[in-house]
Amino acid sequence: MKARIHVTLKNGVLDPQGKAIEHALAGLGFDGVNEARQGKFIELELAETDKDKAHAAVEDMCKKLLSNTVIENYSIDLE
């Protein structure tokens, strides 16, 4: 089973890299981008075949390593 994890900064946490992307896009003439936020995408190939068990395991991984819950949120997609 494949797990796809998005790690994003929480609302209210300043994202200077997102800001730089926003400004660069505006500089290229892409108008209408109100905000850019940068995050991470992590893909895991899991041996587990049970979806619930896989989800619980990945959630644990997100809490213990893949995200820093002080500043980040995560979302998990299983396939």
Next chain:
Amino acid sequence: MKSAVITFPGSNCNRDMAVALEKITGNKPEMVWHQETNFSDVDFIALPGGFSFGDYLRCGAISARSNVMKEIVKRAKAGVPTFGVCNGFQVLTETELLPGALMRNAGLRFVCRDVHLRVDNNTSMFSNAHDKGEVIKIPVAHHDGNYFASEDKISALEDEGRVVFRYCDANGDVTKVANVNGSINNIAGVVNRKGNVLGMMPHPERMIEPALGGSDGVKLFQSVLNTLG
């Protein structure tokens, strides 16, 4: 006073830290590799600067889950004085021994220069050789030193006087211009509630004799020595 300097793959200030500790405390520290699960009973643990594990995932994230850190978290929680500089500070926040996180510098640039710090708490075991409000000059060298914590964590730090060092100008004024990395409230270094864990982005170990550009970093180690003997 016996100390240990922890080394991760990618640490690059471990030797500077060892030189500073030996010069000021008179004892050569034990160098401890990150895979160790145990090391001597020491009075003081130092986590040096560097780019451990290439800053992969997040600065300090992989190191914080290493074998040696499991032992250090245990000891720090039991009260053993623990000191993290730069990457060491990032590791301490990743283990949650200290609150908050170090984010990408607001200016997005790697900053490597001497900065002024104001000592706002001179009662900690890491700063008791300083006068309150004393201004010191020591270097920073980091890309991710922008201190962030939730509002309630920041209020707790401020109310409890746990901000030990703050970025300031040469006169000791805490200004926006003097804030090298965008840290909330110009925070450069904080202690835990118990007072035995300090993390800071600037490098006192790189300012311990005139040949290095100054000696303003000495008092931190002197404070620890005063406290631990």
